[in-house]
Amino acid sequence: MPASRIRSSTWVIAGLMLLLSILQVRWAWFGDSGYAWENIVRSDVRGYYGYLLALFVRHDLGHEPADPTYVQHTTDGTLNKYFAGTAVMMAPWFAVGHALAVLSPDAPKDGHSGWEYMAVGLGGLVHVLLGLLLLRALLIGLGVREGTVAWVLAAIALATPLLQYATLQPGWSHAHSFLAFSAFLYLVHRLAEGGDLRWLVALGAVLGLIVLIRPVNALVVLAVPVVAGKRTTDLVRRALRHPVHPILALCAFAAVVAVQPLLWHAQTGHWLEWGYRGEGFHWDRPELLRVLFGFRRGLFLYAPVLLLPLLALVGLRRRAPVVAWSGLIYFSVNTYVIASWWIWYYGSGFGSRVYIEHLAVLAVPWALWFNGLGRSPRRLATTWMLLCMLFHGFQYWQYHRQVLHPESMDRNKYRWALGRHEAVHMDRLGGNYQAPPFNPNGMALVLKAYSNLEGPSTYWKGGRIEARPEAYSGRHVCVYDGQDGGITFRAAPGSLPTGRALYLEVSAMRFEERAGDSFTMQGVAAVQGPDGAPSYYEPFRMNPLPGEHDRSWARLCYAIPLPPLRPGEEVRFEFRDRQGQARMLADDLRVKVFAVNPY
Secondary structure, three states: OOHHHOOOHHHHHHHHHHHHHHHHHHHHOOOOOOOHHHHHOHHHHHHHHHHHHHHHHHOOOOOOOOOOOEEEEOOOOOEOOOOOOOHHHHHHHHHHHHHHHOOOOOOOOOOOOHHHHHHHHHHHHHHHHHHHHHHHHHHHOOOOHHHHHHHHHHHHHHHOOOHHHHHOOOOOOHHHHHHHHHHHHHHHHHHOOOOOOOHHHHHHHHHHHHHHHOOOHHHHHHHHHHHHHHHHHHHHHHHHHHHHHHHHHHHHHHHHHHHHHHHHHHHHHOOOOOOOOOEEEOOOOOOOHHHHHHHHOOOOOHHHHHHHHHHHHHHHHOOHHHHHHHHHHHHHHHHHHHHEEEEOOOOOOOOOOHOOOOHHHHHHHHHHHHOOOOOOHHHHHHHHHHHHHHHHHHHHHHHOOOOOOOOOOOOOHHHHHOOOOOOOOOOOOOOOEEOOOOOOOEEEEEEEEEOOOOOOOOOOOOOOOEOOOOOOOOOOEEEEOOOOOOOOEEEEEOOOOOOOEEEEEEEEEEEEOOOOOOOOOEEEEEEEEEOOOEEEEEEEEOOOOOOOOEEEEEEEEEEEEEOOOOOOOOOEEEEEOOOOOOOOOEEEEEEEEEEEOOO
């Protein structure tokens, strides 16, 4: 291919490298405080990073200090909840960062310096860029024009959640999985094109790494015919005629995957463990519509550009039927698995992060279809991609600036946030509405409490109760004016079952004399023992949406999963204003507590 024809996609990747690097350094390394790097290792990343600390810094694998994020205590030692593949991918970058920390006279030497954290962030970014380079090589090898490759790569990087996880959250597993998926697909292409069967050994090792990062991603094998197309059968036959290469590939796969049972054994003395205790799949009730179109990180709502790969699968039915049908099967099976996980939105974040690695597979039919379009359809598709890049980039900025809520987006919040960008709109959304705990056999209602504040209640106690003409039901309300504590729901020890995960549903009516009077109020859910120390504590902004009307009542609803209670523990819920600035009334208080049925 002439050099002049490789410039467009090369320049696009160079531009993406520059842009993504600037975004990561500005917002993930420094931010407004100069110490944004402290947030690179948080949430799931604490577990991946925990392997590196335990193995290379503290030397206490299997005896790690308590950390509810990822450390599980067993009778035989501590167990890291997560699989180790992401830690393996991080390890070289961590080693460089730790060496710099050791050489730096002012940096801490415990693995928690800015050197290690920023090195891990840089590693995630570099792995995304390497994944894009491999994807570029794959698409060019499939005969896709340079201009098409450039557009598809730009859209993948700038109009999907890959943008978020390459820059602001580079420690999560998905940036590393994206590289591993791209490498897997490229190797399949080399083999399908008649490459030496020794590439099968590398393919087996890469597949092992994919499984070591996220075992469910073993489904990437369904993508083989997406890349190989009608040559899939010939590839399989050729491999079977030379069984030594598939056997070596299987050995390479096993050698990589074996890292995990070795780590399990080092931690607990057992070769097989399951870190995701109390979690699992609801195979009989997948949340397909919410995963694809929901306001809470729905795939096509936050990354509408990905409607094009689906359109491509339809458009390729006649021109490349093997690619089209295998791509449809791949997307359908993986979406079913994703939607069946008990917390189908996969915690807080922006967009549907669990599809990031699958972008490498979707890029193939997308590029092949786009490559064959006529002038007018091609202009429409490029216009759509450009608009999606601008739209996604704006929402990415909204998420970073807390205009979008990180956890509990819904229809009303999405409608409120649409187009907002002024400083006054930042960090205004609240509420707390989470999925119930893993419950393969359902849940049972174990407590129900209601109070309209017209008389004593078994569960609602305290607060300043007064007769007010504004009362929602009856004559009395609970008054919040910064002077006294409010009313509290308290399920005393023994009133709820122990050892079973709980689900707390709370609703209340709230009155504001002037819109925004209760902005500083928090809802607080807690589990605490006899000594008053909380084993679980979840504060959140009380108002789901900013108040918009004076002298108005609004119903507030929350749903909060709680950990299993231990003997002597109780559950509490209250509205609290630590700043003493809120002015509001509360009435019509309702609570339901569900317990997960045994499984």
